[in-house]
Amino acid sequence: MIWAITNMLGIPLGPIVGGWLLKHFEWGSVFWINIPFVVIGLVAISFLMPENRSKISSKIDYLGIFTSSIGLTMVTYAVIRAGEKGWSDASVIILLIVGVVILGIFTIWQRYTKHPLIDLSLFRSASFTWGSILATLVSFAMFGLLFAIPQFFQAVKGYDTFGTGLRLLPMIAGLMVGAKISDQLSKRIGSKNNVAIGFLVLAIGLGIGAWTDLESGYWFAALWITISGIGLGLSLPNSMDAALAELSAERSGIGSALIMALRQVGGTIGVAILGTVINSSYRHHLNMKGLPSTVTEKVEQSVSAGVVIAKQLKFNRLLDSVQKAFIHGMDMMLIGCSGIAIIGCLLAFLFLPHKQHGAKKANKA
Numbered sequence: 001m002i003w004a005i006t007n008m009l010g011i012p013l014g015p016i017v018g019g020w021l022l023k024h025f026e027w028g029s030v031f032w033i034n035i036p037f038v039v040i041g042l043v044a045i046s047f048l049m050p051e052n053r054s055k056i057s058s059k060i061d062y063l064g065i066f067t068s069s070i071g072l073t074m075v076t077y078a079v080i081r082a083g084e085k086g087w088s089d090a091s092v093i094i095l096l097i098v099g100v101v102i103l104g105i106f107t108i109w110q111r112y113t114k115h116p117l118i119d120l121s122l123f124r125s126a127s128f129t130w131g132s133i134l135a136t137l138v139s140f141a142m143f144g145l146l147f148a149i150p151q152f153f154q155a156v157k158g159y160d161t162f163g164t165g166l167r168l169l170p171m172i173a174g175l176m177v178g179a180k181i182s183d184q185l186s187k188r189i190g191s192k193n194n195v196a197i198g199f200l201v202l203a204i205g206l207g208i209g210a211w212t213d214l215e216s217g218y219w220f221a222a223l224w225i226t227i228s229g230i231g232l233g234l235s236l237p238n239s240m241d242a243a244l245a246e247l248s249a250e251r252s253g254i255g256s257a258l259i260m261a262l263r264q265v266g267g268t269i270g271v272a273i274l275g276t277v278i279n280s281s282y283r284h285h286l287n288m289k290g291l292p293s294t295v296t297e298k299v300e301q302s303v304s305a306g307v308v309i310a311k312q313l314k315f316n317r318l319l320d321s322v323q324k325a326f327i328h329g330m331d332m333m334l335i336g337c338s339g340i341a342i343i344g345c346l347l348a349f350l351f352l353p354h355k356q357h358g359a360k361k362a363n364k365a
Contacts, residue, residue, distance in 0.1 A: 178233020
């Protein structure tokens, strides 16, 4: 639980710290700030973390690393390119097909190699399988949310980077409240129902956010961001706990690494797909009649570029169109995220094994 919560808190804290650094220092500071933390982490691992080595020695799966990296890169790039060219574009189709085929080869290789990159036997556990899937779905929705909201605060509401980061604090508050409630709720109704409720709360928060318009004040954004944070706090820790609870001590490292990898993949693809939804809707709803093609091409690149150009031209009609087009795209994306959360709720309710909180410890005692 503590491990999951610290991971969750690190994600919304990033824009806050990054925003402060960008406001007071050069852009490279957002990279330099990580070095001290890496050093602290290395020292902590060396002196504080107990050794937990598997009895079976394994070799590095170079082919697995290569095929998984290439396959995921091609699928992700295909999704990003689809936002620019459309899903019927030949390059998008080719990239997607080749990427999926390479990932298929990777999966087959993992089944037959003696030293696989991913231990597929972990997925024989229903708790691990569905816990991992649900944690990935949470990341899919969450990363899409964190992709859109900063752009909304900056391009539409006019806040600077640090002010944008501060306005994400309600999500952290919601996460902490949700995590606190989650621990008590699991003892009463079990982690299965807790995860399902968490996804439902997340869907409600994201669904409310889909009603955002140009006149919506910050209080409205704070409301649905907080509700979404509560849903994240209820669903993600218990999903990850369910996945790891069935693993032995020597396999817990492999399992946790795999879950984190799946979450990162889910987040990356989530940003790519949901970003495509925003960009496609944004371009489709722009009103740029009478503008030269050189201007329209720049405006279509992003909402930030559109706002800058509209202000430079002192063209209020264009500024209004750019901001409304982006909000429409963001609302469509939030509807999609809400739908993903509803799917997560149904999957948790139907497939996640029912286990009462603390049952494993009781059985061992």
